[in-house]
Amino acid sequence: MVPSEEFKKKHERELEELKKCMKELKEDEKVLYSKECVAHSINFVVDKANKEVTTLKDYERFSCYLATILARDKEVVAVWLRVLSDHCEIYLSKNFAWESQDVKYINKIMMYLKDISKNAPAYSDRNESAFAEAITVYCSAKFESRYKKLRDYIKKNGSSEHVKSFKNFFSANINYVDRTSMIMTSHVCNMYYKKIKDKNDEKVKFSVLSEFLELIKKVGSYAGSIIGIVECARNTQYKSLFSNSIVIKRSPVIINNQSIYSWKNIIRRFIDEDKYEDFMDRCLRKTNVTERRSRAYTDHATKQQQPLDGGDVKQYVYLHAEMNILSYIIDNKIYGREFIAVSKKCCYLCELYIDFAQKQGYDIIVPGNHKKIYSGWKLPHVKDDNFKISSLRYILENLNRIIGQKLEHYTRSLPAGPDNGGNSPNSSNSDGRYMVAPFKKVSKKVKMTDLLFDE
Numbered sequence: 059m060v061p062s063e064e065f066k067k068k069h070e071r072e073l074e075e076l077k078k079c080m081k082e083l084k085e086d087e088k089v090l091y092s093k094e095c096v097a098h099s100i101n102f103v104v105d106k107a108n109k110e111v112t113t114l115k116d117y118e119r120f121s122c123y124l125a126t127i128l129a130r131d132k133e134v135v136a137v138w139l140r141v142l143s144d145h146c147e148i149y150l151s152k153n154f155a156w157e158s159q160d161v162k163y164i165n166k167i168m169m170y171l172k173d174i175s176k177n178a179p180a181y182s183d184r185n186e187s188a189f190a191e192a193i194t195v196y197c198s199a200k201f202e203s204r205y206k207k208l209r210d211y212i213k214k215n216g217s218s219e220h221v222k223s224f225k226n227f228f229s230a231n232i233n234y235v236d237r238t239s240m241i242m243t244s245h246v247c248n249m250y251y252k253k254i255k256d257k258n259d260e261k262v263k264f265s266v267l268s269e270f271l272e273l274i275k276k277v278g279s280y281a282g283s284i285i286g287i288v289e290c291a292r293n294t295q296y297k298s299l300f301s302n303s304i305v306i307k308r309s310p311v312i313i314n315n316q317s318i319y320s321w322k323n324i325i326r327r328f329i330d331e332d333k334y335e336d337f338m339d340r341c342l343r344k345t346n347v348t349e350r351r352s353r354a355y356t357d358h359a360t361k362q363q364q365p366l367d368g369g370d371v372k373q374y375v376y377l378h379a380e381m382n383i384l385s386y387i388i389d390n391k392i393y394g395r396e397f398i399a400v401s402k403k404c405c406y407l408c409e410l411y412i413d414f415a416q417k418q419g420y421d422i423i424v425p426g427n428h429k430k431i432y433s434g435w436k437l438p439h440v441k442d443d444n445f446k447i448s449s450l451r452y453i454l455e456n457l458n459r460i461i462g463q464k465l466e467h468y469t470r471s472l473p474a475g476p477d478n479g480g481n482s483p484n485s486s487n488s489d490g491r492y493m494v495a496p497f498k499k500v501s502k503k504v505k506m507t508d509l510l511f512d513e
């Protein structure tokens with residue numbers, strides 16, 4: 059049947075409408091990426107970081123441990139466990155591409171876990187040691203940087219009571235030969251963190267500076283995660299989970315050359331030329347603003363500074379690891395409680411997007427937020443256009459408010475922002491004493507580190 063003239067016209071009109079919509083979406087997205095750079099520069103920290111989620115189910119805590127041991131260096135890793143009736147799917151995503159060494163490592167880890175689970179309740183020292191060794195080697199760069207931060211803190215604050223108390227605990231719980239072992243140090247840090255945290259005494263919490271405890275927690279997170287994972291694998295309740303688990307690695311989404319509006323173009327949408335000049339003068343005196351701005355407008359490929367009032371500014375944008383998993387959940391309309399573990403706390407834009415998804419009925423939980431705005435944050439492209447458009451508008455409304463308010467009060471001092479941002483899961487309840495032998499084996503094989511305390 060030949061379509062009627064009227065039908066054809068209606069179809070054309072709809073097509074026009076859709077094209078217009080898509081063009082608007084593209085334009086709004088360009089504005090989003092442009093505003094991210096401005097917001098990142100002038101208002102990096104939006105609010106105080108909020109408390110971490112503390113009531114997690116066993117398998118959710120397991121996801122946190124996995125996220126910790128899968129983050130090799132600077133990358134962020136997100137983990138989501140989808141527990142189905144007869145098997146379990148482990149979704150992994152990372153900001154950037156999976157390298158062959160990552161793939162090999164993940165396969166190895168899964169193999170050890172299946173073996174540990176199969177043998178349980180029998181205990182095979184060999185498996186546990188090999189498992190701990192693989193993690194210690196893979197995570198060594200990140201471990202060392204966390205270790206160094208703790209060491210620097212101890213050097214600077216050696217005479218304070220809380221450092222002395224930690225030193226006493228450390229010496230009492232580690233052998234002379236193990237003092238330079240990364241994994242044994244991590245184990246003792248994990249024990250100390252749990253001891254302090256479990257003492258639900260406000261005085262203790264107050265006397266041990268939370269910054270110091272956070273550093274100890276991060277160093278201890280490796281031994282803590284290893285113990286937590288082994289425990290979960292040894293739990294007979296989860297046998298089927300490990301024998302039938304499938305790992306699904308999500309591909310990264312990166313745009314190398316996203317076109318954006320210049321710094322000036324965006325700021326002039328909020329204030330007039332006179333105020334702009336004034337504002338620029340003030341910015342010059344704020345080194346943290348100019349530093350962040352120069353990073354945000356550096357061309358990713360050429361490492362050259364792009365003009366603040368130029369017409370052809372490019373930005374490198376990529377999908378954050380947790381957004382990669384969330385877009386899968388949305389595309390598949392999964393409405394149950396879904397916990398996404400992340401090796402770092404969520405940034406402010408991810409938090410906004412999760413807020414929006416929650417308003418649409420998705421029960422998404424992440425371990426914590428640090429309220430910082432990063433440039434180069436990519437909007438997830440979910441299949442549902444309505445969702446995509448409305449989420450974009452929601453984020454833009456918030457950015458407009460933040461930029462508008464900041465520019466209005468630009469005479470007030472701009473916050474420098476504390477540099478925290480790491481996230482480690484809660485420790486498991488066991489003291490993991492049975493892992494001491496495997497850890498000691500690892501210590502003999504994996505390279506040693508500097509002493510934590512000067513002698």
Ligand SMILES: [Zn+2]
Binds near residue numbers: 404405407408435
């Ligand atoms: Zn993020």
